[in-house]
Amino acid sequence: MRQPFRLPKGGLVDRSQRLTFSFNGKRLEGYAGDTLASALLANGIHLVGRSFKYHRPRGIFTAGVEEPNALVQVGSGAYAEPNLRATEVLLSHGLEAYSQNCWPSLHFDLGAVAQWLAPILTAGFYYKTFMGPGRRAWPFYEYFIRHAAGLGKAPEAPDPDDYDKRHLHCDVLVIGTGPAGLAAALTAASTGARVVVAEENPLLGGSLLDREESREWVGEIMEQLVTLPDVFLLRQTTVFGHYRQGRFAAFQRLENQKVRQRLWQIQAKQAILATGAMERPLVFPNNDRPGVMLASAARRYLHRYGVQPGRDAVLFTNNDSAYAAAQDLMDAGIAVKMIVDLRPQPPAVPVPKEIEVLTGAKVFNVKGRRHMTEVEVETNGLRRRLDCDLLCISGGWSPTLHLFAHSPGQTRYEASLGAWVPDSAQEGLQVAGAASGVFGLEACWRQGLEAGFKAVQAVGFPSPKKPEIIPPQGVTEEWSVTVPDISPIIPGKKGPRFVDLQNDVKVEDIELALGEGYRSIEQVKRYTTLGMGTDQGRTANINGARLAAEVLSRPLSTVGTTTFRPPWTPVTLGAVAGRKSETPIAPLRRSPIHPWHEKNGAVFMPSGLWWRPHYYRIQGVELVEAATREARNVRHNVGIADVSTLGKIDIQGADASEFLNRVYINHWSKLAVGKARYGVMLREDGYVFDDGTTARLAENHYLMSTTTTNASAVQSHLEFYQQMIWPDLDVKITSVTDHWAVVALAGPNSRAVLEGLFERRDVGNQALPFLGVMETELHGVQARIARLSFSGERAYEIAVPADYGLALWEALLEVGKPLAILPYGLEAMDYLRIEKGHLVVGADIDGRVSPYDLGLGGLCSQNKDFIGRRSLEKPAFHGKERLKLAGFVSTDGKTMITAGAQLLAEPFKKDTPQKSLGRITSRAYSPVREVPIALGLIAGGMEAYDRPVYAVSPVTGEQAEVMVTSPHFYDPKGERMKG
Incomplete structure (x- = not known):
């Protein structure tokens, strides 16, 4: 049956446009509006790749930019593009996608032998191996390392695609179009201010699109926005960098156009970040099996794409938001066998009687290889096994603060959320909605209105009118996203516990780094590669910091975060370079x-x-x-x-x-x-x-x-x-x-x-x-x-x-x-x-x-x-052997002196090492003295030499005997230029 996991109705895909695509050579079908990830899930494909270090089977974990697992190559030949997230690749007719990091095939990967070597491939093993006695075997290592390095393979042929660059100037830039972003854009635009709205997805609405009841309301807002003359909508546009003085960089993916991507440089007087929040995972043994997925991702596949991510589900959570996912899964015909809640007491939220809730419990193992088949659950020392093909997890929500941190903005740790939230921002920047740590439709809407109001006031526009549209009551549930002070790191030895799925960083790797003396989270990051992949630790870094805090017995607020730098998401070099020319040129x-x-x-x-x-x-x-x-x-x-x-x-x-x-x-x-x-x-x-x-x-x-x-x-x-x-x-x-x-x-x-x-x-x-x-x-x-x-x-x-x-x-x-x-x-x-x-x-x-x-x-x-005065006081600047400016004259009056030549005390002889006395920096033929001359730097300066030295080119081997003299060959007192 085609698309066996596609729901008979629902979603935002266009079912009248059936698209054919291939994955690893297998012909499949999806609909216009699908992503590659949603189309694969609709076809029952969960195994999409192999992990970087251990080549473990990996499936689709999220539904957006934070995806750590489902990296694929799209296209072939010169059109091949590696390391694309399947969750962001829009499905198109004839699209070719391939798994990465596996050979000879996805299902039979010889690289999986690395799993057997896991005990010796711990954090920092490469430092210890290649810097110790093993460095003598480097020629042997190098061949295999170079073949194993990297995730994807770049095409060797020139890129045939076109790219473009443009500039935008605006009064207010709104990034993100969830409830806070839409409210801010409406408020600012109603005054006549020039407003640019950037959304990384094809459709505006953010999380509102994940509920069918709120889509009509989003449509009403869109009708108002598109009629306003000074609103510029940038769809499929990711703002990846925030720089000083209100400058932002973004790239736009263009479909079915000659130009493939466009780089935007946006200058904004005021900016509002409404970038939402990302769900965090929980860490437990074998948490990387295909079929383990964030609860919010499962909801998105149901509501936005009409896809069942599984048939039999278990949910594992430490907050209320996963209960909404359980209800949605059940409404879509998925059997929800249990909600496993880390909290000792059940939440004060309605739960269908068909769903069993186990509190004070944990998932301590996941079984299955290429796709999960069961989970093992423990509570009060009692263990149970549940057959399932989908495990939805939720460890709380983290505001998306990367662009805020680029500014740079100051953050603070909010214990109730278990995450960092904005504290103080630079002038001209505001954060609204879930990105600020505020959750719930009405609260986000109000904060967006207030942010838009402040932005246009700062620019100098009149006070805006209150938008006529108000959020409908009961459209979205107001679930609490607060988390208890219970570790999201579940103990257990049934299998590896991965903190960073993309780089295969395990709990034991971070513990080893801390045990070897690393204390700064930045040092731990570099020693273990935590958060160093293309996902930049979006689903990993807070759990990694939490683990470090536990091991060091320190408050998480003192551990801090790693540094967020642009780009927030990978940018193709083609977009950075811009338009191509038939011949290579420089400005x-x-x-x-x-x-x-x-x-x-x-x-x-x-x-x-x-x-x-x-x-x-x-x-x-x-x-x-x-x-x-x-x-x-x-x-x-x-x-x-x-x-x-x-x-x-x-x-x-x-x-x-x-x-x-x-x-x-x-x-x-x-x-x-x-x-x-x-x-x-x-x-x-x-x-x-x-x-x-x-x-x-x-x-x-x-x-x-x-x-x-x-x-x-x-x-x-x-x-x-x-x-x-x-x-x-x-x-x-x-x-x-x-x-x-x-x-x-x-x-x-x-x-x-x-x-x-x-x-x-x-x-x-x-x-x-x-x-x-x-x-x-x-x-x-x-x-x-x-x-x-x-x-x-x-x-x-x-x-x-x-x-x-x-x-x-x-x-x-x-x-x-x-x-x-x-x-x-x-x-x-x-x-x-x-x-x-x-x-x-x-x-x-x-x-x-x-x-x-x-x-x-x-x-x-x-x-x-x-500038530089204090450095000049260092003794190194006053040593007698420093190279100092001098002049050089060819002793025979005709041998040219080579620029860049090294100065030697004796004539150059092959295979006879000599210490360089300095170098020639500029050379010429003197029209006045009618001899070759040069300027250069020589140890001790011109006073140190009363005999010839030799200027030898290390490139051509040419040499000239030269006398060291004053660098002023002509009119040393400057009488001619002053007369």
Whole structure:
């Protein structure tokens, strides 16, 4: 018979649409609206996979995102996707699903031999085995470990599916559409606020859909919501991350569309979490048998899918909510043989006389292999056996607080629920309904209304009207979900007691970890792998913490929880990556002057995300010859370079000076308006992070210049300290890199070109001295001139709004024609700055050097604090053998020095180990000295060497004999750039 466990009527599936699918090659049928899990149960299939560690038979345990067992692969070939929860996979026609972690088949799995080895495969066995004497056998272990590792197998072919990304901005974001979420959305939307409602299921209504009587009421609410103009409904959308300042990330599963998944980035002024609660299991021997299921899951399969999860049922509980499940099972024609209640007294709830209730009792064993066949029950020392194929368990309810904890929000332990509940949240966030620890339809509805009211008030909308819809009386029962102070961990030796079903973590594993000295629940998690699977311990972590509390004789509130981090549920990398291209590409940015470079022989190279001229190929001249000619022209005449790509960060506010004082190692408060200064910033560990110049444009207004490749990193660095470390400072930061086009004009004739362009402005040495900044106009366009030099020559940087960058460039070339002006690219720029001994992030400043190593110790202020100052006091930064900046010159005047070469005291000989003295960081051919030169870091600095050393490439084997010298090869006093 097809679908033998499908009820003749009921559920929300569309029985007019019969769908064919396959599981492990077997052809089966279901209905539109089914999940893979519900369709498998309708076909009488309970065994769906094997456990990760011991390869034990596993069945469907839940009905939602918390499923630890039923992980399957869907699709084949390039379309295969592993590790999907069968409880979340929507059934579609032709769907192919396969079990995982079993070979050669699900019913006969050779990996099950691991069950016999269970006594030696305890928690931490891999640490002890592979770090002790057994490490010598690693080559033997490795082959088998790599074949056993992982749960699913990723496809080898490229992913053929399409993915997309979008952004949303809203006044109020409501996550979850149970009674609290619907009430909050209705209240907020009635004021005209822009409301986004996110629901991870195809249908809105949450737990209300699990009762036929409440579905009509949900329909009425939906009619009101969809008619409101500013309500945006996101179905099949899981909000998986909550980040600072009201930012949320979500992914949406799209059916029958070209785009398979869409990643949403949602910016919300106010957010309401109505994410509900998850039922907890009880822990007892052989609690992992197929046929053991959460009581709430059994109810959902009955009401939402019209599926009987079994024929003969027993319920095991410590709270009242399982009694509602018993009634529903019986109404659906399932024989309920007994309710086993851990509590000594029966609850004050109506129980059908046909159902036997055994109080003060426990399930101490489950029998059956591929599907349970009976349970063993004990009360007052008496034991009974009951034949059944379904055991529904309920150990209480835990509010779903993962997104709340991302914020981060503070939680507290509520003993009456045996769970953690929200305590205090960050501004702009509320929790409503079962997620807040409030249960019952009316209570959740009222709390949702109140949350919606507060949210729109905080945004500034008028007080909303009370929604006309009120919850119907008697639609859902008001069962108590409080739990007694009775351990959910049932003693017994009839079989393994699993706390974490996905990772096969047993009670004994946690006891072993605690016995070996681990006390923090975070340490226990990592030693045992408790809660480290794709389900992230949703059904395991509280029981694991409860067990730790019992073993340590500590209150559960002091044990705490493990850290909740995004993503709350696994996210496909395709959704994170977004749209695909026919050819692999990286983000590419071009300066406003890029079209001119293209037309005039520029050979481009990437610099960060920018595409910049490397050199200009004129008359077929290649790199070294072209760059040398360009650099010589700067030294003797005048050159022009496009430096629009340098990072430009605008910093304003009453505390802008103080902010820069803390960020940079040198002083900024006394910098005069109209002047610029070179600055160095460190990381907290004392190493140099970036360097550059910052100009003071007004009393409380600065413009910071950073290197091209480090611009975004510096921006993030500044924003972190502004927002998180010093939020009391009045300072505002924004990137203006794209707003300005900047042209560097360098060389002895640079002032003459500038005077020709700005005919009415005095740009002489008195009006615009070295490190001076002038704001002016050029033909009615705002312009800024800064007297800065990266080349070591007299030089200027001229900035205009980006739209006028090309016009500025062409105007400078026209004025400079009589003065032999030529453009120069990055290679020539490197030659010039190495001759001068200037630094550049990523080469010489590579994250491993301190200011003392670079000869910049004199910049470090002794009478103010700054980021990294305390680290600089460590003795390690002052050792005599530290690598320090020096210059290097090829002794024969012609052998090029390889970048990245290691410095050795003796010529390199194969198979003769030598200690490295340091490394070459930048190399060039000096146009002035006409010899190969380099900058590098060498032990003790340049003063420690009076004889040659050898620069040897570890990659190519090339070596050059070099003399250690000053890093300033040209104009060491800086007279040319100041004149």
